[in-house]
Amino acid sequence: MTDQSKISAQDLSIFYGANRAVKNVSMEIRENRVTALIGPSGCGKSTFLRALNRMNDIIPSVRAEGRVFLDGQDIYAPRVDVIDVRRRVGMVFQKSNPFPKSIFENVAYGLRINGVRSRKVIEQQVEKSLRGAALWDEVKDRLQTSALAMSGGQQQRLCIARALAIEPEVLLMDEPASALDPIATQKIEELIHDLKRDYTIVIVTHNMQQAARVSDFTGFFLMGELIEVDETGTIFTKPTRKQTEDYITGRFG
């Protein structure tokens, strides 16, 4: 197994207007590994995550400084196509957000907007993506029904399938299980475990047990700074920094 760097953030700062939400963060995201970002609310971990596929661009007041390399290419460089970045770095959100369309059309959306016209290709890819998100067996007989009629856990797995359909290299997950019950959460976690064979995954979570269960690496954020990043086992057993230890032992946050 190579532990190659897939994404490399260097001296990244992100501003909401004048307020600096992420402060000079440098971090390596390793290929085919799950990296968890933990920290108390408002510590900048979600903002940092959204910087990795330039989703912060859609909020007018947000500005980024520093560099983020994806396979060695700076995604904030002037001539980079943000559409291309987002196709390569997919995203799953905290609140499941299926489109008010059928299950099939939700998964097909990314294919259609990226120019796939062949009905056969779309059908194959929808099936493959739903299988990839461990949802196929539950929905294969009702692909044309509204996605909004599904349970919360199924909706979130549909959103994962939707992201997988355009074959991204990296999958960003922003607290993907925070609104789900324990059973649905367990399914998502098992899914993350299966997905890391093919994808590089970055997951934001406020649930430390979850970070410990699913991730290979863990970064701890506090007030916009990356305090410490290391292998998950190390972070949770013998962290170097006092703040990390205080947080994981539940002294604050």
Place this chain on the structure above:
Amino acid sequence: MEKKPGSPVRLFSTYARSSTRRVRLMDGIAGKGTMAAGLLIVALLVLLLNEMFRLSLPAICHFGIGFFTSSDWDPQGERFGVLPFLYGTLVSSAIALVIAIPFGIGTALFLTELAPQRLRGAVAFVVDMLAAIPSVVYGLWGVFVLAPLMQSHVGPFLEKTLGFLPLFRGPFYGGVSMLTAGLILAVMVVPFIVAIAREVLLTVPVDLKAASYALGATQWETIWKVVLPYSRVGIGGGVVLALGRALGETMAVTMVIGNQPRINASILQPGYSMAAVLANEFNEASSKLYLSVLVEVGLTLFLVTFLINIAARVLLWRMRSVHPH
């Protein structure tokens, strides 16, 4: 109040007013009063309909169904058919919607999705102001600006390029035409479409747009495939409101439609609308039958507006039940 040492100070219980008889009486009056206001509106509508029906009864008895199939309008010879006016009302409103819908939705999209934050409020204010201009002012603008322009440029241009269609044939009559009326109406109803479409577009969840962007969609694709489908029922409601306004608009239409009770295939030629004929001829209605006929025209206008509103609402309701948004 006596206060034992150590007992908590209970400010609310001390100062809150108990529900007095006066308060309960006010509640009762408010409830009954609002109900009365609501019932009064319904009663007015019923009375109005009843009165119009009573006054138009002589005409209904005299002409029967022929009133709706004849296109004769000859007050001297006492021959009356509502068809040219029905046609003029429907066609001028249709022209107005065809022009106003893309403009209105486009403006609303610009104001909610594309315009710089600082510009949004200012442009929205100007668009709202359009709705506050009295219709007679629009009419004057139509007579002095729009009609000459239609006569000198727009009409000849349309005839030259699209004249092979019966829809765009001359001759012109000083620029007053069905198309001129439709254009004026379009300007008048655009603010309604913009105002409602804007409200609806603002309710599209940011989450859905984010999901679309995260899949590599452009802003245009996101608007076309997520924002508009989500908003179409609400925007449809705005269009219905605009249509209602266009069907009933009197003054501006009267001033530019040409007031010729004829059915012309060409929209470059004059027409007449139900509201316009009422405004023009009510003072001249010399005979009882003539007056009764005009009331029946009014009743027809009312029913057409009513039916179109019902149909549109049913359509929207069915759209909503198929797809919640």
